Amino acid sequence: MKVDRRSFLGLGLGAAAGVALSPVGAKLTDDSSIWTQTWFLTPVPEDGEITFEPSVCSLCPGKCGINVRKITNRPVKVDGLEGYPVNDGGICLHGISAIQYLYDPSRVKTPMKRNGDTFESISWETAISEIKQKLGDIRKSGSASKLACVSGDDKGSVAQLFQRFLSAFGSNNFYTMPNLESALALTAQTMHGEDATIAYDLENAGMILSFGAGLIEGWGSPVSCFKANASKKDRGSKLYQIEARLSNTAANADKWIPVKPGTEADLALGICAVILKEKMFNAEYAQYFGGNFNKFAAMVQNKYSVANVSQTTGVPEAEIAKLANLFVKFNKSKSVAICGRGKANDAVSLKEFAAVHALNCLVGNINQKGGAWILPQNEYLQFPDVVTDDAADKGLSAKQISTSATGFFSKIKATSKPDIEALFVVNANPCHNLHDAKYITDVVKQVPFVVSFSSFMDETAKQADLILPSHTCLEMMQDLPSGSGVTRQVVGLSKPVVDPVFDTKNPGDAIIELAKSFEGSIAESFPWDDLEGCLSEVASDIWDTLSEDGHVVVSDKAPGSLPSVDFSFLAENPATAALAGDNNEYPLILIPIDNMRVAPGAQASSAFAVKTVADTVIKGKDGFIEINPATAKNMGIKDGSEVKVTTPSGSVVVRATYFHGIMPGYIGMVQGLGHDMNNMYVADKGVNVNELITPVFETGSGLDAAFGSVAKISKA
Amino acid sequence: MNEIEKTEDCCGHGGEGCSDMEKKARDDKGLGMGVIFFIVAFAVCFLSGWLVFPKLLYSSKEQPFNFDHALHVSEMDGCDSCHYLREDGTYNGIPTLESCMECHDVEPLGETEDEAIFCEKYVATETEVPWLVYSRQPDCVFFSHAAHLNGKNPMDCVSCHGHIGESEKCKPYEENRITGYSRDIWGKNIWGIKKNPWDRMKMDDCAECHLEETGHQGACFQCHK
Numbered sequence: 001m002k003v004d005r006r007s008f009l010g011l012g013l014g015a016a017a018g019v020a021l022s023p024v025g026a027k028l029t030d031d032s033s034i035w036t037q038t039w040f041l042t043p044v045p046e047d048g049e050i051t052f053e054p055s056v057c058s059l060c061p062g063k064c065g066i067n068v069r070k071i072t073n074r075p076v077k078v079d080g081l082e083g084y085p086v087n088d089g090g091i092c093l094h095g096i097s098a099i100q101y102l103y104d105p106s107r108v109k110t111p112m113k114r115n116g117d118t119f120e121s122i123s124w125e126t127a128i129s130e131i132k133q134k135l136g137d138i139r140k141s142g143s144a145s146k147l148a149c150v151s152g153d154d155k156g157s158v159a160q161l162f163q164r165f166l167s168a169f170g171s172n173n174f175y176t177m178p179n180l181e182s183a184l185a186l187t188a189q190t191m192h193g194e195d196a197t198i199a200y201d202l203e204n205a206g207m208i209l210s211f212g213a214g215l216i217e218g219w220g221s222p223v224s225c226f227k228a229n230a231s232k233k234d235r236g237s238k239l240y241q242i243e244a245r246l247s248n249t250a251a252n253a254d255k256w257i258p259v260k261p262g263t264e265a266d267l268a269l270g271i272c273a274v275i276l277k278e279k280m281f282n283a284e285y286a287q288y289f290g291g292n293f294n295k296f297a298a299m300v301q302n303k304y305s306v307a308n309v310s311q312t313t314g315v316p317e318a319e320i321a322k323l324a325n326l327f328v329k330f331n332k333s334k335s336v337a338i339c340g341r342g343k344a345n346d347a348v349s350l351k352e353f354a355a356v357h358a359l360n361c362l363v364g365n366i367n368q369k370g371g372a373w374i375l376p377q378n379e380y381l382q383f384p385d386v387v388t389d390d391a392a393d394k395g396l397s398a399k400q401i402s403t404s405a406t407g408f409f410s411k412i413k414a415t416s417k418p419d420i421e422a423l424f425v426v427n428a429n430p431c432h433n434l435h436d437a438k439y440i441t442d443v444v445k446q447v448p449f450v451v452s453f454s455s456f457m458d459e460t461a462k463q464a465d466l467i468l469p470s471h472t473c474l475e476m477m478q479d480l481p482s483g484s485g486v487t488r489q490v491v492g493l494s495k496p497v498v499d500p501v502f503d504t505k506n507p508g509d510a511i512i513e514l515a516k517s518f519e520g521s522i523a524e525s526f527p528w529d530d531l532e533g534c535l536s537e538v539a540s541d542i543w544d545t546l547s548e549d550g551h552v553v554v555s556d557k558a559p560g561s562l563p564s565v566d567f568s569f570l571a572e573n574p575a576t577a578a579l580a581g582d583n584n585e586y587p588l589i590l591i592p593i594d595n596m597r598v599a600p601g602a603q604a605s606s607a608f609a610v611k612t613v614a615d616t617v618i619k620g621k622d623g624f625i626e627i628n629p630a631t632a633k634n635m636g637i638k639d640g641s642e643v644k645v646t647t648p649s650g651s652v653v654v655r656a657t658y659f660h661g662i663m664p665g666y667i668g669m670v671q672g673l674g675h676d677m678n679n680m681y682v683a684d685k686g687v688n689v690n691e692l693i694t695p696v697f698e699t700g701s702g703l704d705a706a707f708g709s710v711a712k713i714s715k716a
Numbered sequence: 717m718n719e720i721e722k723t724e725d726c727c728g729h730g731g732e733g734c735s736d737m738e739k740k741a742r743d744d745k746g747l748g749m750g751v752i753f754f755i756v757a758f759a760v761c762f763l764s765g766w767l768v769f770p771k772l773l774y775s776s777k778e779q780p781f782n783f784d785h786a787l788h789v790s791e792m793d794g795c796d797s798c799h800y801l802r803e804d805g806t807y808n809g810i811p812t813l814e815s816c817m818e819c820h821d822v823e824p825l826g827e828t829e830d831e832a833i834f835c836e837k838y839v840a841t842e843t844e845v846p847w848l849v850y851s852r853q854p855d856c857v858f859f860s861h862a863a864h865l866n867g868k869n870p871m872d873c874v875s876c877h878g879h880i881g882e883s884e885k886c887k888p889y890e891e892n893r894i895t896g897y898s899r900d901i902w903g904k905n906i907w908g909i910k911k912n913p914w915d916r917m918k919m920d921d922c923a924e925c926h927l928e929e930t931g932h933q934g935a936c937f938q939c940h941k
Contacts, residue, residue: 002749003749004749004750006749006750007749007750007752007753008753009750010749010750010751010752010753010754010757011753011754011756011757012757013754013757014753014754014755014756014757014758014759014761015757015758015760015761016761017754017758017761017762018757018758018759018760018761018762018763018764018765019761019762019765021762021765022761022762022763022764022765022766022769023765023766023769023906023907023908024765024769026907026908027769027773027902027906027908028894030902031773031892031894031895032894034854034894034895034897035894035895037854037855037856038895038896042855044855049812050802050804050806052804
């Protein structure tokens with residue numbers, strides 16, 4: 001028997017045929033494809049029990065109810081909470097990304113202390129003790145008023161505990177970042193003399209006359225506005241958008257009326273003049289018009305004639321008269337006028353807010369269905385009086401440095417001997433979000449002792465001497481009152497839906513701990529063990545319902561009484577703040593653009609949100625300016641080409657994108673970009689438009705009213 | 717001189733001195749050996765593929781203790797007493813220990829050895845039972861029970877899971893050594909041939925039913941998110 005070549009061939013062929021006709025080949029192919037999905041690098045979420053935890057989102061002023069889906073205690077998805085009075089199941093893209101903030105690469109993981117140009121980790125005990133030591137020295141030197149605090153807002157117990165700490169310490173220098181709620185409260189105070197806020201019944205309004213308010217760009221309480229906007233067709237409601245640029249809201253409106261930015265107040269007063277001249281104002285409500293109404297009426301008809309206003313605003317005369325008629329006579333139900341450009345958390349002008357509110361007063365929609373409601377401030381927190389000692393009394397007798405956060409930074413200046421010895425920053429990022437951000441950063445650098453309570457190593461935290469990291473939205477218990485133009489006054493309770501990922505604390509607990517570390521009156525002003533203990537006492541009227549149901553509806557109806565109207569402020573025809581800089585040197589005007597997908601607040605956008613931004617806003621790391629093709633072609637600038645944008649505050653290189661929806665002579669840049677953080681998904685993308693805008697302060701209110709900046713561009 | 721060299725001597729140089737008949741006889745003999753090798757190799761590989769390969773591919777594991785489905789179905793009145801859709805549409809799958817403890821306690825309900833194991837090892841220590849799930853799909857597959865149980869023509873459990881509800885004994889769990897998933901997904905038949913709809917739970921089986929019921933076998937993203 002010979003074994004030859006053919007035998008081997010036979011063996012091989014036989015084996016191959018045997019295997020081919022057995023299931024081995026097909027089965028192994030299938031199995032190996034599944035096997036590749038089980039490699040250890042493939043992320044596979046754990047299976048487990050699914051639970052839902054209701055809470056309230058604190059990422060923006062909207063304060064929406066959320067429902068967090070968890071699998072074995074791990075949050076995996078955030079939904080809108082059905083039935084919550086503010087958003088009723090709706091949610092925005094930032095809300096659904098709340099989980100990403102938990103694991104954000106730029107989170108501050110432990111308390112940190114500056115050591116030269118770097119930071120080192122320290123314990124909470126050491127951090128609190130160091131702050132106590134520094135602040136104790138400041139008080140001993142009789143300079144209690146030289147402690148300041150910049151907060152995202154002044155609503156809710158956490159912000160009010162910081163304000164209380166300053167009062168107990170002896171300082172009036174508590175500032176909030178610019179926001180819609182503050183502007184509305186100031187308007188209510190100015191026009192009605194009441195400690196109140198203004199809310200807009202948009203979901204029942206017949207005609208919404210919006211002076212730049214980005215109803216679908218994140219104005220007010222975003223989801224609530226989305227819903228009101230989405231239902232307007234069914235209700236027969238109309239939206240007239242007065243805005244310099246064809247924003248998404250303008251594109252979605254029934255009519256877009258382009259206007260020169262910064263002249264919205266003039267247009268509102270021009271419409272008032274037509275209403276008064278034609279005697280179309282609401283005679284019934286007019287009996288509540290006090291304080292200089294006649295003077296106001298005479299002033300607007302004299303100074304804001306249709307011809308004058310048309311000249312100032314660029315809106316045709318006929319259009320102004322038509323708007324006035326439509327606003328008064330819209331037949332479905334009451335018309336309402338709203339204002340605050342974009343998200344209204346940038347520069348605001350009291351003149352503009354008051355002028356637009358005057359329209360609401362003239363048409364008589366105050367406290368009416370579909371109108372503007374003057375609601376008393378939601379005073380559900382009843383703190384006991386602050387206990388003060390001599391040092392505190394002395395400090396509190398000193399005048400507040402400014403009336404606005406931007407004004408405060410502008411006044412303390414970057415000198416070797418600043419007016420401030422210590423600064424707390426909580427839920428705010430002034431070094432990125434205030435105008436002239438680089439200047440603000442320089443000022444903060446000069447403050448001898450800066451304590452940041454940020455969750456992230458953001459632009460302001462980087463300048464701090466100590467960082468006491470806060471929980472993020474999903475880790476924190478806090479009360480969150482609604483506001484920002486929402487008619488339903490709701491107090492929501494944000495609950496920790498997950499254990500803290502890092503060694504962070506609730507800033508409310510941290511400030512109580514710090515206060516208690518002092519002896520005497522400061523500790524006496526904080527008799528609670530923690531924020532929850534504090535809330536259960538100071539909100540005792542609603543605490544049981546709040547802690548059980550997660551929210552309390554304080555009121556959801558228009559007040560029965562009608563407030564009187566004081567036109568004194570407007571009757572004086574306050575000056576409109578003009579932009580700083582020479583128009584000849586800087587022939588263009590740069591305006592910031594609010595984009596719903598980009599968060600311009602204390603917390604930068606999430607990685608997910610950044611991924612959703614169009615490539616005419618960010619492309620790779622490049623930022624863009626929008627420019628009208630007519631303007632661009634005059635300057636020889638091509639679509640997509642690099643340009644250098646220069647303003648009195650600085651210059652940046654970005655790319656140009658043609659947009660027919662922006663008026664010739666104007667350029668627009670999305671705000672909320674250009675972050676300098678350790679987060680590869682968010683940082684170094686685009687540029688920070690706030691670095692290019694010089695603040696201008698409105699006479700009287702002291703608010704930063706810079707709606708943009710004069711600018712010039714050249715090929716880069 | 718060996719056989720091969722002899723062959724070369726005889727025929728390697730143009731076949732001088734070899735008759736045609738001799739050549740043919742030698743060729744046939746070589747072919748014959750090749751055929752034998754072919755047949756043997758074929759038989760070995762073919763039979764191994766059918767008989768040995770499955771035994772090598774799957775390991776056999778026992779459940780932590782036997783679970784009597786038939787008893788529980790009769791006591792609890794149907795599958796959905798323990799396997800149910802939650803209000804939000806998610807499916808609870810295998811009940812947790814907490815669910816079991818709605819009826820069971822540390823004290824055994826019955827006298828079986830399995831009940832004793834359950835009570836001592838899991839209930840008393842509050843440890844979840846590490847059940848081996850016959851129908852667990854790979855992680856890349858999204859399957860919604862709600863979509864199949866709700867609607868106009870809800871499916872019954874048997875359509876996919878067979879008559880497991882009538883079983884008194886848990887069959888051994890056969891785990892694919894390569895993928896780590898249950899043999900029930902591919903099916904008992906190693907060639908993947910099925911007699912009943914519940915014999916396999918592969919993608920083709922889903923597609924087959926979808927085609928039959930909906931007129932379309934479905935799109936990738938319906939199951940692979």
